[in-house]
Amino acid sequence: MKFNITVLFVALFSLSFSAIANEEYVCNFGEEQRLISVAYDSDQYSVPCQVMYDKGQGAETLWNAQSEVGYCETKAQEFVTKQESWGWSCEKVAQVQQTEQQQSMEEVEAVQAEDMHSSASY
Numbered sequence: 001m002k003f004n005i006t007v008l009f010v011a012l013f014s015l016s017f018s019a020i021a022n023e024e025y026v027c028n029f030g031e032e033q034r035l036i037s038v039a040y041d042s043d044q045y046s047v048p049c050q051v052m053y054d055k056g057q058g059a060e061t062l063w064n065a066q067s068e069v070g071y072c073e074t075k076a077q078e079f080v081t082k083q084e085s086w087g088w089s090c091e092k093v094a095q096v097q098q099t100e101q102q103q104s105m106e107e108v109e110a111v112q113a114e115d116m117h118s119s120a121s122y
Contacts, residue, residue, distance in 0.1 A: 027090040038072045051076045
Protein backbone atom coordinates (compact mmCIF):
# COMPACT_ATOMS: atom_id res chain seq x y z
CA MET A 1 0.00 0.00 0.00
CA LYS A 2 2.80 2.41 0.91
CA PHE A 3 4.55 1.62 -2.40
CA ASN A 4 1.39 2.41 -4.38
CA ILE A 5 0.96 5.78 -2.68
CA THR A 6 4.59 6.63 -3.46
CA VAL A 7 4.15 5.65 -7.11
CA LEU A 8 0.97 7.72 -7.27
CA PHE A 9 2.67 10.77 -5.74
CA VAL A 10 5.67 10.56 -8.09
CA ALA A 11 3.43 10.14 -11.14
CA LEU A 12 1.21 13.09 -10.18
CA PHE A 13 4.25 15.26 -9.38
CA SER A 14 5.87 14.56 -12.75
CA LEU A 15 2.61 15.21 -14.60
CA SER A 16 2.11 18.57 -12.93
CA PHE A 17 5.41 19.91 -14.27
CA SER A 18 5.26 18.69 -17.82
CA ALA A 19 3.62 20.39 -20.75
CA ILE A 20 1.70 18.85 -23.58
CA ALA A 21 2.63 20.10 -27.03
CA ASN A 22 -0.50 20.38 -29.13
CA GLU A 23 0.62 22.67 -31.93
CA GLU A 24 3.99 22.34 -33.59
CA TYR A 25 5.82 23.96 -36.52
CA VAL A 26 9.01 22.68 -38.12
CA CYS A 27 11.12 25.32 -39.88
CA ASN A 28 13.99 24.48 -42.24
CA PHE A 29 16.75 26.58 -43.76
CA GLY A 30 19.30 24.53 -45.67
CA GLU A 31 20.53 21.85 -43.28
CA GLU A 32 19.29 23.71 -40.19
CA GLN A 33 16.00 22.99 -38.46
CA ARG A 34 14.00 24.79 -35.80
CA LEU A 35 10.94 23.70 -33.84
CA ILE A 36 8.26 26.11 -32.63
CA SER A 37 5.56 24.62 -30.44
CA VAL A 38 2.67 25.67 -28.24
CA ALA A 39 2.65 23.67 -25.03
CA TYR A 40 -0.23 23.41 -22.60
CA ASP A 41 -0.08 22.38 -18.95
CA SER A 42 -3.27 20.36 -19.43
CA ASP A 43 -4.79 18.50 -22.34
CA GLN A 44 -8.20 19.87 -21.30
CA TYR A 45 -7.48 23.61 -21.26
CA SER A 46 -5.69 26.04 -23.59
CA VAL A 47 -4.24 28.07 -20.69
CA PRO A 48 -1.81 28.17 -19.07
CA CYS A 49 0.35 27.77 -22.14
CA GLN A 50 3.81 28.55 -23.43
CA VAL A 51 5.48 29.03 -26.80
CA MET A 52 8.63 26.94 -27.00
CA TYR A 53 11.50 27.40 -29.48
CA ASP A 54 14.11 24.73 -30.06
CA LYS A 55 17.21 25.30 -32.19
CA GLY A 56 18.42 21.77 -31.51
CA GLN A 57 20.13 22.67 -28.24
CA GLY A 58 17.10 22.40 -25.99
CA ALA A 59 13.82 24.27 -25.97
CA GLU A 60 13.44 27.73 -24.48
CA THR A 61 10.22 29.51 -23.58
CA LEU A 62 9.60 32.64 -25.67
CA TRP A 63 6.12 33.58 -24.40
CA ASN A 64 3.55 32.27 -21.96
CA ALA A 65 0.03 33.05 -20.85
CA GLN A 66 -1.80 32.19 -17.67
CA SER A 67 -5.34 33.22 -18.60
CA GLU A 68 -5.52 34.76 -22.09
CA VAL A 69 -6.92 32.11 -24.42
CA GLY A 70 -5.37 32.25 -27.90
CA TYR A 71 -2.32 34.27 -26.86
CA CYS A 72 0.22 31.47 -27.30
CA GLU A 73 -1.23 30.33 -30.61
CA THR A 74 -1.12 33.90 -31.97
CA LYS A 75 2.47 34.47 -30.79
CA ALA A 76 3.59 31.14 -32.28
CA GLN A 77 2.01 32.00 -35.64
CA GLU A 78 3.59 35.48 -35.59
CA PHE A 79 6.98 33.93 -34.86
CA VAL A 80 6.54 31.42 -37.69
CA THR A 81 5.74 34.33 -40.03
CA LYS A 82 8.89 36.13 -38.83
CA GLN A 83 10.99 32.99 -39.43
CA GLU A 84 9.59 32.76 -42.96
CA SER A 85 10.46 36.43 -43.59
CA TRP A 86 14.06 35.51 -42.72
CA GLY A 87 14.05 32.79 -45.40
CA TRP A 88 13.02 29.78 -43.31
CA SER A 89 10.48 27.35 -44.71
CA CYS A 90 7.99 26.43 -41.98
CA GLU A 91 5.34 23.74 -41.94
CA LYS A 92 2.70 23.01 -39.31
CA VAL A 93 2.97 19.47 -38.07
CA ALA A 94 -0.28 17.65 -37.28
CA GLN A 95 -1.57 18.19 -33.77
CA VAL A 96 0.82 16.42 -31.43
CA GLN A 97 -0.21 14.27 -28.52
CA GLN A 98 2.42 12.93 -26.20
CA THR A 99 1.43 9.32 -25.68
CA GLU A 100 3.80 9.12 -22.73
CA GLN A 101 1.58 11.67 -20.96
CA GLN A 102 -1.51 9.62 -21.69
CA GLN A 103 0.20 6.42 -20.53
CA SER A 104 1.35 8.11 -17.32
CA MET A 105 -2.18 9.29 -16.61
CA GLU A 106 -3.53 5.79 -17.25
CA GLU A 107 -0.93 4.39 -14.85
CA VAL A 108 -2.00 6.90 -12.18
CA GLU A 109 -5.63 5.92 -12.67
CA ALA A 110 -4.73 2.23 -12.43
CA VAL A 111 -2.83 2.82 -9.17
CA GLN A 112 -5.76 4.81 -7.78
CA ALA A 113 -8.18 2.02 -8.70
CA GLU A 114 -5.89 -0.57 -7.10
CA ASP A 115 -5.62 1.52 -3.92
CA MET A 116 -9.39 1.89 -3.75
CA HIS A 117 -9.79 -1.86 -4.22
CA SER A 118 -7.17 -2.57 -1.54
CA SER A 119 -8.86 -0.17 0.89
CA ALA A 120 -12.23 -1.78 0.31
CA SER A 121 -10.77 -5.22 1.16
CA TYR A 122 -9.94 -4.23 4.74
